[in-house]
Amino acid sequence: MISVSNLSYAFKIGKKDKENVVPVLHDVHLHVAKGEIVAIVGRSGSGKSTLLNLISGFIRPEIGEITIGGTKVSGLTESKWAEFRLNHLGFIFQSFQLIPSMTAYENVEFPLVLKGVNEKDRKEKTLEMLKRVGLEPYQNHYPGELSGGQQQRVSIARALVLNPPLILADEPTGSLDSENERELLNFIKELNEDYGITFLMITHDHEVASIAHRKVEIVDGYLKEGRMLHEVQR
Amino acid sequence: MKFKDKHRFVRSNMKKNRTRVWMTILASTIGCAFLIMLASVGFAIHKTAIDDVMSYRMMNEIQIQKENSMLEENDVKKLEQIKGVKAVTRKKYTPANQLSIDEYNTYADVKSAHMPSEEKAGFELEKGRLPQSKNEIVIGYHFAENLRKDAPKNFLEGLSEEEAQKKMKELSYKGDLLNKTITYHMKTDNQNVKVDEQAKTLEVKIVGIGKKPTKEWAMDNYVFITEDLYKEVFSILGEQDPELEAAENNYSEVNVYTASADEVKAVSEKIEKLDYLTYSVVSELKELNIYFTLFKAGLIFIGAIAVLIASIGIFNTMTMAVTERSQDIGIMKAIGATPKTIKRIFLLESGYIGLWGVGLGTILAYVISYGVNFALPIIIEQFINEKPPEDFILSYIPWSLTVISVTICMGVTLLSGWRPAAKATTVDVLKALRRDV
Known part of the structure; x- marks a missing residue:
């Protein structure tokens, strides 16, 4: 599903002629198979978020290549990247990233609006997703009127509404209490098992990493060899 | 994203900042009405002069x-x-x-x-x-x-x-x-x-x-x-x-x-070739038209300054809208909104402000024009105790003036909304997601 090869990245800080180059990732190679749940773990500043941002297309790699679902995405233009994200990727963020001026319904509906789906189908799919995450009664609530767990479920519903084959999650349980965390992880497992959705998650939480088939560790920008789920569990 | 959805999205955003948006519309309305009214004085004088010339003689x-x-x-x-x-x-x-x-x-x-x-x-x-x-x-x-x-x-x-x-x-x-x-x-x-x-x-x-x-x-x-x-x-x-x-x-x-009047020019030229002197309304109107076209262009130019001032309001409103919604823009981009979609949403918003301003400004100009033409002879008679010349009008708004003014106003509006819209497309997704913009 995801193939990352020879990926290196460095942040450039400061003015153009006096910029400091801070290397973050070094020659990263990563392969994620279809239907896998992969957890990327590492300490703060190790480069795991940068790796996810590169795979998401939020930042562009200067060295290396990223391929998702057979499409070489590392060379896409900004518009093409946006289209690719809309059609192939779902996102779950630590701080939910819901649009505060939109209701739960509108937030979930938004990817369908961007895709140009007709109103009738949009309504059907949006309500179906809200029902699936158990938030149908809260559809007219604004994010500010929902709890953290409920907001994260809205965010998941939004990520799933276009049935993407791959979901990228950045600390998905970072803002949740333990009960909501458990609930979310069960839901991720269910989605993976029932629908074969591939998950690439960034986390430093062992509980989260425990549901992954494979754990990949980044240390100071270098990717350590991944271990299989049973090894992680052991 | 379909136009209907963009329209709905923009409308809901405009509703959230109703006061600011209406103030900007008001500025555009006044700018547009001022442009039309100022130019209408030139058009009225031109019309009076032409009517005057044509009332003496026949066009052909x-x-x-x-x-x-x-x-x-x-x-x-x-x-x-x-x-x-x-x-x-x-x-x-x-x-x-x-x-x-x-x-x-x-x-x-x-x-x-x-x-x-x-x-x-x-x-x-x-x-x-x-x-x-x-x-x-x-x-x-x-x-x-x-x-x-x-x-x-x-x-x-x-x-x-x-x-x-x-x-x-x-x-x-x-x-x-x-x-x-x-x-x-x-x-x-x-x-x-x-x-x-x-x-x-x-x-x-x-x-x-x-x-x-x-x-x-x-x-x-x-x-x-x-x-x-x-x-x-x-x-x-x-x-x-x-x-x-x-x-x-x-x-x-x-x-x-x-x-017909269309043949006057050609026939005049033939007559002049036979060494006769000619004089027609058409030739008089030609000179008159050149003079008044310059006069009207000058008035439109001055009126356009008011529209430019109003456009600063639109620019400010749109820039604030982009700044306020940077995080939303970031989320939209992260989900899959293309820069083109984002640009169009903001251009549509400034376009709507302009459209409202132009529409209301045009209506206001017509109302003022009618009022001035109705009230001016009465005022002149009351205060100067003299009757204004027959058929005298101070303001005349032909359809061509409306078209010119609407084009100028909409053009200026879209131009003033262009930069904020372009700025919206450059919002950095990561900074926006980190609430860092």
């Missing part, structure tokens, strides 16, 4: 003159040969100008006219017909008003000019002159020639009365006689003033008429 009329000499019959023949010429009317000044009926008497502007040409040229009558025999004549619309009894002594004493004019009307002929026979006095108007009081007279019949002039203040006191009658008049007057003989064949007025 070309006045002909010859340098250093008078026009004669052979000139008329030449002009009639020119392609595109519908009619050549010619008039000869007749030096006997006194006419009377009973105790009523007048001195009119008597001219001979070639009646078939006049008919062809479209001479308009209020009633009656054009002369068909020698002693038939056509009189101007105000001929009867000028046909007066002799005023008694001190008749107008102590009266103001206006009162005197009213009083003089009491002396005017009151009846209908059509088909009446009146006396034409064969006395030359050359004051150097002494004419016997018992000068010869001719009886002439009024068969037509000319159409009322378009201007209320215009006085038509002409008398058109036939060319045959002219010859007889000249032979009689020639006995009183032998010098007249030399002028007998001279036309004092020759006009060429084309079938």
